[in-house]
Amino acid sequence: MPARTWPVLRLTFATPLDDERQQQLLLDIDDCGASALEEDGDVVSIHFNAPADRDAAVDLLAARGWLSQAALATDDLPDEGWAARSQANLPAVRVGRFVVAPPWDLPSPGAVGDALLIEIEPSTGFGTGHHQSTRLCLRALQSLDLAGRRVLDVGTGSGILAVASWQLGAAEAIGVDNDPDAIEAAEDTLRRNAVPAGAVRVEVRGLDDPALHPADVVCANLTGTLLRQQGARVQRLIAPGGRAVLSGFTEDEARWVREAFDDCDVEATHDEEFWIAYVMRRRASTPQA
Numbered sequence: 001m002p003a004r005t006w007p008v009l010r011l012t013f014a015t016p017l018d019d020e021r022q023q024q025l026l027l028d029i030d031d032c033g034a035s036a037l038e039e040d041g042d043v044v045s046i047h048f049n050a051p052a053d054r055d056a057a058v059d060l061l062a063a064r065g066w067l068s069q070a071a072l073a074t075d076d077l078p079d080e081g082w083a084a085r086s087q088a089n090l091p092a093v094r095v096g097r098f099v100v101a102p103p104w105d106l107p108s109p110g111a112v113g114d115a116l117l118i119e120i121e122p123s124t125g126f127g128t129g130h131h132q133s134t135r136l137c138l139r140a141l142q143s144l145d146l147a148g149r150r151v152l153d154v155g156t157g158s159g160i161l162a163v164a165s166w167q168l169g170a171a172e173a174i175g176v177d178n179d180p181d182a183i184e185a186a187e188d189t190l191r192r193n194a195v196p197a198g199a200v201r202v203e204v205r206g207l208d209d210p211a212l213h214p215a216d217v218v219c220a221n222l223t224g225t226l227l228r229q230q231g232a233r234v235q236r237l238i239a240p241g242g243r244a245v246l247s248g249f250t251e252d253e254a255r256w257v258r259e260a261f262d263d264c265d266v267e268a269t270h271d272e273e274f275w276i277a278y279v280m281r282r283r284a285s286t287p288q289a
């Protein structure tokens with residue numbers, strides 16, 4: 001099977017973008033399905049999940065006048081993680097107290113010690129522990145006192161963060177995802193990790209589902225664009241005084257995430273390469289506007 005690649009567009013500007021133009025660019029690419037934005041001086045790299053999204057973005061950027069301001073180049077980044085998954089040789093990874101392992105690389109019981117083991121069958125569902133943002137969330141969760149807390153994991157993928165929260169002592173964890181395949185993978189994760197019935201629930205739901213209720217801790221490892229567009233919805237799911245672990249966005253997108261979560265304060269920042277995770281705390285009461 002050929003290694004998968006991720007489509008990228010690179011715009012090279014004559015001068016670095018100021019905040020206002022960067023914001024305009026972000027707004028303009030919002031509808032094109034961009035998965036991440038990375039800025040390095042006068043070069044802006046826009047990452048996509050599918051070539052068709054990138055093609056649509058080129059048309060839109062041309063229509064909005066960006067291509068007369070920047071030189072355009074396309075790139076296809078090899079996704080080594082995906083190649084590894086497709087070869088079914090993904091190794092176990094250690095993140096603080098957690099060991100995230102596929103069935104073929106489970107540590108022997110004697111080697112687990114006091115580590116918290118999460119067994120995940122890598123599938124197309126996201127959340128094997130091999131993406132920086134998942135590792136950042138696992139790290140951030142370990143910094144919180146989850147004992148007795150209710151955790152809501154929006155965009156649960158393989159269910160990894162919901163299971164991790166339960167292992168860290170959460171009273172209840174609910175994982176939701178709008179992709180039924182992800183929920184099937186999450187159900188498999190619950191079985192493999194012998195999660196007692198009811199301790200972790202996983203359900204097919206979008207993050208705008210009215211059945212979702214505020215939780216003490218909300219995990220949202222999504223994308224910068226989604227967190228910015230849907231930040232207000234996600235923020236409403238954090239109980240006043242509660243916390244959120246947010247990731248899936250880059251350094252360059254971090255500011256927009258902070259702006260979208262305007263009723264929260266950043267308590268901690270975790271980073272790996274250009275990926276960021278925030279631990280945010282929602283204020284206990286909102287001052288009157």
Ligand code: SAH
Nearest residue numbers: 126127134155156157177178179206207221
């Ligand atoms: N929580 C996992 C997976 C993150 S990938 C981890 O940390 O590794 C992001 C997940 O969000 C994907 O499974 C995707 O299907 C889901 N997702 C994207 N948009 C969503 C939406 N609007 N509502 C619910 N889930 C969504």
